[in-house]
Every structure is written in structure tokens, then in C-alpha cells.
Amino acid sequence: MVSVAIMGHGVVGSGVAEILTTHKKKLFASLGEEIYVKHILDLREFPDSPLADRFTKNFDDIINDREVRVVVEVMGGLKPAYEYVKKCLLSGKSVVTSNKELVAAHGAELLAIAKEENVNFLFEASVGGGIPIIRPMSQCLVANIVYEVAGILNGTTNFILTKMIEDGMQFEDALKLAQDLGFAERNPAADIEGHDACRKICILASLAFGKHVYPEFVHTEGITKITLDDVKYAEAYDSVIKLIGKVKRLDDGRIDIIVAPMFVPNKSQLANIDNEFNGIMVRGDCTGDVVFYGKGAGKLPTASAVVADVVDCCKHLKTRKYLFWTDGDGKNIIPMEESVNAMYVRVKGDDVIAKATKAFGDVTEINRESDPQGETAFVTKQMPYGEFADKLENFKANDAEVLSFIRIGDL
Amino acid sequence: MVSVAIMGHGVVGSGVAEILTTHKKKLFASLGEEIYVKHILDLREFPDSPLADRFTKNFDDIINDREVRVVVEVMGGLKPAYEYVKKCLLSGKSVVTSNKELVAAHGAELLAIAKEENVNFLFEASVGGGIPIIRPMSQCLVANIVYEVAGILNGTTNFILTKMIEDGMQFEDALKLAQDLGFAERNPAADIEGHDACRKICILASLAFGKHVYPEFVHTEGITKITLDDVKYAEAYDSVIKLIGKVKRLDDGRIDIIVAPMFVPNKSQLANIDNEFNGIMVRGDCTGDVVFYGKGAGKLPTASAVVADVVDCCKHLKTRKYLFWTDGDGKNIIPMEESVNAMYVRVKGDDVIAKATKAFGDVTEINRESDPQGETAFVTKQMPYGEFADKLENFKANDAEVLSFIRIGDL
Numbered sequence: 001m002v003s004v005a006i007m008g009h010g011v012v013g014s015g016v017a018e019i020l021t022t023h024k025k026k027l028f029a030s031l032g033e034e035i036y037v038k039h040i041l042d043l044r045e046f047p048d049s050p051l052a053d054r055f056t057k058n059f060d061d062i063i064n065d066r067e068v069r070v071v072v073e074v075m076g077g078l079k080p081a082y083e084y085v086k087k088c089l090l091s092g093k094s095v096v097t098s099n100k101e102l103v104a105a106h107g108a109e110l111l112a113i114a115k116e117e118n119v120n121f122l123f124e125a126s127v128g129g130g131i132p133i134i135r136p137m138s139q140c141l142v143a144n145i146v147y148e149v150a151g152i153l154n155g156t157t158n159f160i161l162t163k164m165i166e167d168g169m170q171f172e173d174a175l176k177l178a179q180d181l182g183f184a185e186r187n188p189a190a191d192i193e194g195h196d197a198c199r200k201i202c203i204l205a206s207l208a209f210g211k212h213v214y215p216e217f218v219h220t221e222g223i224t225k226i227t228l229d230d231v232k233y234a235e236a237y238d239s240v241i242k243l244i245g246k247v248k249r250l251d252d253g254r255i256d257i258i259v260a261p262m263f264v265p266n267k268s269q270l271a272n273i274d275n276e277f278n279g280i281m282v283r284g285d286c287t288g289d290v291v292f293y294g295k296g297a298g299k300l301p302t303a304s305a306v307v308a309d310v311v312d313c314c315k316h317l318k319t320r321k322y323l324f325w326t327d328g329d330g331k332n333i334i335p336m337e338e339s340v341n342a343m344y345v346r347v348k349g350d351d352v353i354a355k356a357t358k359a360f361g362d363v364t365e366i367n368r369e370s371d372p373q374g375e376t377a378f379v380t381k382q383m384p385y386g387e388f389a390d391k392l393e394n395f396k397a398n399d400a401e402v403l404s405f406i407r408i409g410d411l
Numbered sequence: 412m413v414s415v416a417i418m419g420h421g422v423v424g425s426g427v428a429e430i431l432t433t434h435k436k437k438l439f440a441s442l443g444e445e446i447y448v449k450h451i452l453d454l455r456e457f458p459d460s461p462l463a464d465r466f467t468k469n470f471d472d473i474i475n476d477r478e479v480r481v482v483v484e485v486m487g488g489l490k491p492a493y494e495y496v497k498k499c500l501l502s503g504k505s506v507v508t509s510n511k512e513l514v515a516a517h518g519a520e521l522l523a524i525a526k527e528e529n530v531n532f533l534f535e536a537s538v539g540g541g542i543p544i545i546r547p548m549s550q551c552l553v554a555n556i557v558y559e560v561a562g563i564l565n566g567t568t569n570f571i572l573t574k575m576i577e578d579g580m581q582f583e584d585a586l587k588l589a590q591d592l593g594f595a596e597r598n599p600a601a602d603i604e605g606h607d608a609c610r611k612i613c614i615l616a617s618l619a620f621g622k623h624v625y626p627e628f629v630h631t632e633g634i635t636k637i638t639l640d641d642v643k644y645a646e647a648y649d650s651v652i653k654l655i656g657k658v659k660r661l662d663d664g665r666i667d668i669i670v671a672p673m674f675v676p677n678k679s680q681l682a683n684i685d686n687e688f689n690g691i692m693v694r695g696d697c698t699g700d701v702v703f704y705g706k707g708a709g710k711l712p713t714a715s716a717v718v719a720d721v722v723d724c725c726k727h728l729k730t731r732k733y734l735f736w737t738d739g740d741g742k743n744i745i746p747m748e749e750s751v752n753a754m755y756v757r758v759k760g761d762d763v764i765a766k767a768t769k770a771f772g773d774v775t776e777i778n779r780e781s782d783p784q785g786e787t788a789f790v791t792k793q794m795p796y797g798e799f800a801d802k803l804e805n806f807k808a809n810d811a812e813v814l815s816f817i818r819i820g821d822l
Contacts, residue, residue, distance in 0.1 A: 015697075019554050019697060023554055023555075023556070026553070026554075026556060027553065027554065030553045030733055031733075130695075130697065130698035130699065130701065131698075131701055132543075132547040132550075132552070132701070135546070135547070135550060136543040136546070136547055139543075139546065139719060139722075139723065141543070141715070141719070142437070142438065142441045142718070142719050142722050143430050143434055143437075143438065143714075143715040143716075143717075143718035143719050143722070144434075144715050145434070145437060269683065269704060272680065272683045284541075284715065285711075286426075286430060286541065286711040286712060286714065286715035287541035287542075287705060287706065287711070287712045287715050287716075288541065288705065288706045288709075288712060289704075289705060289706075290541065290542055290543070290703070290704065290705035290706075291702075291703075291704040291705065292701070292702075292703060292704075293680060293700075293701065293702040293703075293704065294698060294699065294700060294701035294702065295698065295699045295700075295701075298699075300696075300697040300698070301697060301698045301699060303554075303697065304552070304554040304555050304695065304697035304698050305554075305698075306554075307553070307554035308550060308552070308553050308554050311550075311553050311554070312550065315733070319730075322441055322442075322726070
């Protein structure tokens with residue numbers, strides 16, 4: 001019997017407790033011994049829970065219990081999760097977390113402590129919810145040099161964009177629907193501004209390239225400025241707009257990492273990932289493209305990924321899984337100005353294509369069935385963002401009102 | 412340093428040797444020690460190989476070498492692969508194979524020997540080539556009760572069907588193109604008759620449900636009878652025809668397993684998996700649908716999956732991965748007659764819909780933009796195959812010439 005503690009009894013935490021209870025037999029068959037939930041930490045009361053006798057409000061009950069070998073952190077946020085997780089690892093307990101904010105902010109440090117203490121720090125559920133991605137990347141793709149990871153990493157924004165694309169809903173209406181259906185928080189900033197996707201691509205980039213990438217190193221744009229006109233121009237360009245988190249290794253060894261809405265060609269595997277689903281593409285030198293798809297959030301999908309990690313910790317109480325990266329200072333990341341993309345530009349004004357050709361060189365006009373009054377859209381050739389920004393200034397100076405621009409994803 | 416031997420130096424085997432050589436540094440970083448290729452078994456001569464000094468034609472050099480802890484079997488076929496693998500396991504060596512024929516025919520026995528000898532028998536590359544699927548299913552989904560696995564498991568037939576769908580090629584022309592491009596063998600029977608897909612779904616079914624499913628238990632149809640007319644009727648029904656391997660757990664605990672061409676609705680994630688790619692959907696009670704997509708064959712994708720297993724064996728020289736199923740007698744599989752599907756039927760004759768309604772009850776006619784002269788197609792309601800077959804006889808007796816029928820996939 002292995003004793004575990006669960007810190008947090010919210011959506012994911014209650015799911016973890018539920019799966020550990022309802023799937024007891026299957027887990028026993030897999031592990032060969034029982035997983036016993038000894039403590040559940042939460043400040044609230046849950047008198048009706050079948051595990052009511054396990055609840056505590058005192059973290060000391062967990063940290064001081066030498067029988068507890070694995071601790072699940074599903075509180076979310078950094079305070080007090082960071083302090084608690086650190087203390088657990090330092091006292092020789094393995095930790096499993098679904099907390100992407102924690103891993104993105106302190107992953108390198110916590111992995112180093114885990115290594116030092118010869119315990120495991122696992123976080124499969126922090127990216128892609130129930131989709132296996134951390135383990136396949138670190139284990140199955142061990143024989144590959146990964147050179148790119150790109151994905152739709154946030155279900156809320158993907159739901160909103162899907163409603164805009166398929167049902168012609170305005171952004172605000174789609175956001176409200178997402179909130180009504182429980183896919184978006186009352187305060188949706190972390191999702192719609194791209195911060196959640198950013199944390200996830202930071203975790204995947206750290207894992208793929210071995211150096212911690214902190215969110216503040218990453219140029220991050222959300223989807224709040226996307227309009228239905230942009231969506232329709234994308235359609236006319238055989239593409240869909242998706243919020244993409246992407247990291248790519250360049251020939252000089254540096255990495256190009258970004259979170260931004262992009263035009264995704266319809267033929268890309270990522271184009272068909274709709275609604276609240278997530279999809280992650282990993283490009284390896286041997287495997288080529290491998291794509292993982294599924295529900296990126298939700299109580300049971302996320303909780304099942306947490307429980308799989310718990311089982312793995314229980315199997316490896318005396319050995320360590322290979323899952324590690326060192327700290328990073330951001331010097332391996334190229335400045336956003338050097339990042340190369342073609343760019344979609346939507347403009348109000350006359351003689352747009354002539355002016356655009358003058359400013360950007362050859363451009364491709366996008367023709368919608370009915371262009372909005374006085375608007376024109378075009379796609380530039382690939383160029384570094386810094387060059388694009390300079391040329392855009394020249395273009396604007398020539399009496400062209402730029403309404404929006406969006407990167408063309410090379411996906 | 413861990414010494415390994417590779418049996419077979421064909422396409423996959425040479426890829427394994429290549430990756431173990433070119434990715435030495437990365438593998439060392441992951442494993443913490445060197446993987447040394449000590450022997451390569453092949454009856455042919457490879458004087459120009461950088462590993463020319465490791466070749467042997469004598470299996471005894473491997474079996475008698477106590478330093479060899481892990482043996483890679485990439486010979487294919489059952490003779491002598493089965494005998495060699497069995498001997499390796501019995502002498503305490505872990506075995507990694509990409510040989511789906513071997514795993515489908517003898518998996519339960521070989522897993523039992525591996526368990527008895529406390530070594531590992533791993534076969535990630537036997538299904539889905541470079542796509543991680545065996546490990547995610549056995550590990551990541553440990554906290555799920557899997558109730559369905561369905562996939563496009565054969566790249567050759569998927570390539571042929573894609574060419575029929577997208578380019579309007581006839582089956583024979585698409586097969587020839589696949590052969591010219593190296594996607595199909597000169598003798599393509601194992602692919603186009605569905606046997607390769609059958610072996611793979613047998614392996615996934617055995618893994619998911621714990622009892623060995625032998626290929627001879629599984630109703631298997633290939634794609635040789637699919638015509639361009641069927642493809643176009645599928646299109647008019649918002650579907651594509653794909654060769655699907657599928658296994659589903661029924662409420663009574665038995666399983667329904669089949670390999671057959673099916674109409675796959677365009678909205679299914681499996682519909683967009685084209686050309687030589689494979690895609691596998693796993694339905695779990697907690698995760699919902701998770702889909703894995705990538706190249707299902709090819710030298711380096713397959714070899715990279717083999718190497719990942721080799722690394723895993725090297726990491727677990729003294730412990731066993733949990734990957735196991737017991738022998739099966741087929742009694743947990745429902746007879747094909749009980750398997751429930753709606754059915755597409757294409758017919759030559761007059762008054763087809765009236766006759767069909769009489770024979771099958773309500774049917775849905777499929778209208779193509781230009782129906783072929785004198786042909787009609789319709790879709791029946793869902794019914795067990797036995798009932799369908801009986802009704803089809805009545806229908807035919809009523810002067811209706813049935814040209815083809817294909818299952819409607821519930822995917």
C-alpha cells in the first residue's frame with residue numbers, strides 16, 4: 001500500500017479523489033498494490049464526501065507524515081502551491097501536479113530539488129489535460145531530435161474561435177457562450193490574452209530543448225482583437241485562425257518561441273481541432289510529425305492524467321523517471337524581431353495593393369466573395385518581424401489605415 | 412554500458428543501427444550510459460556498414476553472449492523470429508520487436524515468458540510505426556477504463572483510398588502508384604486484404620482488454636472491392652471511406668472487433684487522416700477521445716519507436732514495465748452476426764427505395780450530383796449484421812442487384 005495526499009479539492013482535485021476511488025481495482029491490477037488517499041488538504045469543509053474523514057486544513061499533517069510518499073498538488077496558483085511543493089520534495093516525497101503556472105514559473109528549480117532528493121516531480125496534466133504529451137515527448141521520442149512543437153493549447157480560446165468560424169458569432173458573444181457553458185472563467189484574461197497557452201508552450205519548450213523557458217521571455221498575443229472579418233479572410237485563404245503556441249529550433253541552436261493567433265492552412269492537422277479540444281504537433285527528425293489530440297481540460301480528463309502520474313510515482317518510489325531540464329536565462333531565445341513569418345494584413349483605403357507592393361514587395365491579395373466596403377487584405381512574403389514592422393510604418397505613412405495583421409502559420 | 416544485439420538488417424533494422432549511432436549523445440544523456448551494438452544478425456553481407464565488424468550469421472553468437480541484455484528483433488515474419496525471440500527471453504534477455512505478426516500470433520505466450528523470466532518484451536513499433544500508442548495506452552491511460560479503440564492502422568491502404576477520394580484514381584491505379592512510391596509491397600495482399608490492420612487491432616485489443624485476441628478470431632475485409640462510385644456516394648453522405656480496425660467493449664463485457672472499410676463522417680477526427688498516415692483513437696471513460704496521429708511506417712519513424720523501447724529496456728534491466736495480457740480463446744468476442752451497424756448499400760435496378768423500404772424498413776437515400784445510370788444508394792438503420800444479411804437476401808430476391816455494401820462507422 002502506498003499512501004498519498006491530495007492538496008486541493010476543487011474541480012481537478014475532487015476528480016483525482018474520485019478516480020482513485022472508482023478505479024481502485026484497475027489501479028491495483030496495474031500497480032500491484034493499493035493506492036491509499038490518506039490526507040486531503042482544503043480550507044473548505046466536505047462533510048458529504050465519502051472521504052470526509054481524510055480532510056485536513058493543516059499542511060503539517062501531510063509534510064510530517066512519513067508514510068505519505070506521493071503528494072498531489074491540484075490547488076493551482078503559486079501561493080501556497082510553490083512553497084508546499086518545494087517542502088514536499090525536500091522532505092523526500094514525490095510530487096504530481098496539474099499546475100501549469102507552477103511548472104512554468106518554477107519547473108527548473110523543482111526538478112533540480114527532485115533530482116537532488118531522488119524523488120519524482122511529474123506534471124503530465126499541466127499540458128493538454130487528458131492528452132498524453134509530457135510522457136510521450138520525454139520517453140517515446142527519446143530517439144528523436146525534436147525540432148518543433150506547435151499546438152492549440154488552450155481549449156477556451158479554441159472554443160471561441162470555433163464559434164466565430166463556424167457560426168459567425170462575434171468574439172464577445174462567443175466568449176459569453178463559453179462562460180455560460182463553463183469553458184471560460186468569469187475573469188477570462190489568462191485564457192483570451194494567451195497567458196495560459198504561453199505557460200504550456202514554455203513547459204513543452206523547456207522539455208524539448210532542455211533549458212527552462214520562462215513565460216516572460218515569450219512574445220504572447222491573445223485573441224481579443226480577432227474580428228469576424230479576419231475570420232472570413234482566413235477562410236478565403238483556405239485557412240482558419242487558431243491561437244498557436246509554437247517553439248522551433250533554428251539551425252544556430254537558438255529557439256524561436258511565440259504565442260499568437262495564426263492563419264492555419266486547412267490541410268494542417270491542427271486546422272481540424274475544434275471547440276474545446278487541444279492538439280499538439282511534435283516534429284522529430286526521425287518520426288516526422290506526430291500529433292496528439294483530445295480534451296485539453298475538464299475534471300476527469302485532467303484528473304486521469306494526474307492519476308497516471310501518481311501510479312508512475314508509486315512504481316518508481318526508489319528510482320527516478322528521466323524528466324529534467326536545467327535553468328534558463330532566455331539567451332537561447334531569438335528576439336521577436338528576428339522571427340520569420342509571412343503576414344496577413346487587412347487595410348482600409350484606396351489603391352491598397354499598389355501601396356502594399358511598394359512597401360512590402362510582392363504581396364498576394366485575398367479575395368473574399370464580398371469584400372467589406374473599402375477594405376482590402378493581402379499576405380506578404382516571409383520576413384523577419386522587425387523588417388515587417390519597419391515596412392508597415394512606411395506603408396501606413398502612405399495613407400493606408402491598417403485594421404489588423406496576423407501571422408501566417410507554417411504548420 | 413549496455414550491450415544490445417539487433418536481429419535483422421533490413422529497412423527497420425538498418426534504421427535502428429543508424430539511430431543508435433547518430434543519436435548516441437542524446438541517448439547517453441537520457442539513459443546515463445552507453446548503448447553498445449555488439450551483434451547484428453543477418454544472412455547477408457554488409458561490408459560497407461560502419462558497423463561491419465559486428466555482423467554475424469549465427470544466432471548462437473547472440474544467445475550465448477551473456478553481456479547482451481537487450482535483443483532487437485526486426486526480421487519480420489514468424490520463422491525464425493518466434494523461435495529466436497522465445498530463446499532470448501528464456502535466457503533472460505529483454506526483447507524489443509517491431510514485428511506485428513509475431514506479437515499478434517504469440518504475444519500472450521511471449522509476455523508470459525517475459526514475466527516469468529523477469530525481463531521485458533516491448534513492441535511499441537508494432538502498431539502505428541513512429542506514433543507513440545502502446546506506451547500511452549498502457550501507462551498514461553492507466554487511470555481510464557478504455558471502452559473503444561479505433562484506427563486507420565495501415566498506411567498503404569490509406570494512401571490508396573486517399574488517391575481514390577482526392578484524385579479520382581481507380582483502385583488498381585492507386586495501388587500501382589503506391590507500389591511505385593514504395594508504400595506498397597510487390598505482393599500487397601497483407602495490406603489490401605486487411606491482414607496487416609487486423610494484426611494491429613488484435614494487439615491493441617489484447618492490450619486494452621487484457622485477453623489475447625488472435626487474428627483468426629476477427630472478421631477482416633480489405634479494400635479491393637471499393638469502387639470510385641462508392642467513394643463518391645460516401646462524399647455525398649459527408650463521409651470518406653477508410654479501412655478501419657475497431658474494437659469496442661459492450662455492456663456485457665464482451666468485445667466487438669472488426670477490420671473493414673467504413674464510411675467515416677467528415678467531422679470525425681479520423682476522416683482527416685490522409686495518405687500514408689495512421690491515426691488511432693482511444694476512448695476512455697475519463698479522458699474521452701484521445702487521438703494519436705503520425706507516420707505509421709517507414710524506416711526512421713519505426714526505428715525511432717524501437718530505439719525508445721530499447722532505452723526503456725536498458726532503464727529497466729532489473730524491473731518490469733507493466734505491459735501484459737493473458738491468453739484468449741475468443742469466447743469474449745461477439746459473433747460478427749451480432750455486430751451492430753448502419754449499412755450503405757449500392758444497387759442497380761428500378762424502384763430501389765420502395766423495395767429497400769420493404770426489405771429493411773426506413774432507409775435514407777443518398778443523392779449524388781449525377782447518379783450513375785440506373786444506380787441507387789441508400790443507408791439502412793442500425794441493425795445486427797445477421798439481421799442485415801437476412802434482409803439483404805429478401806431484398807435481392809425482389810429483383811434488386813446489389814453492387815456493394817459498406818458499414819457506416821460510428822466514429
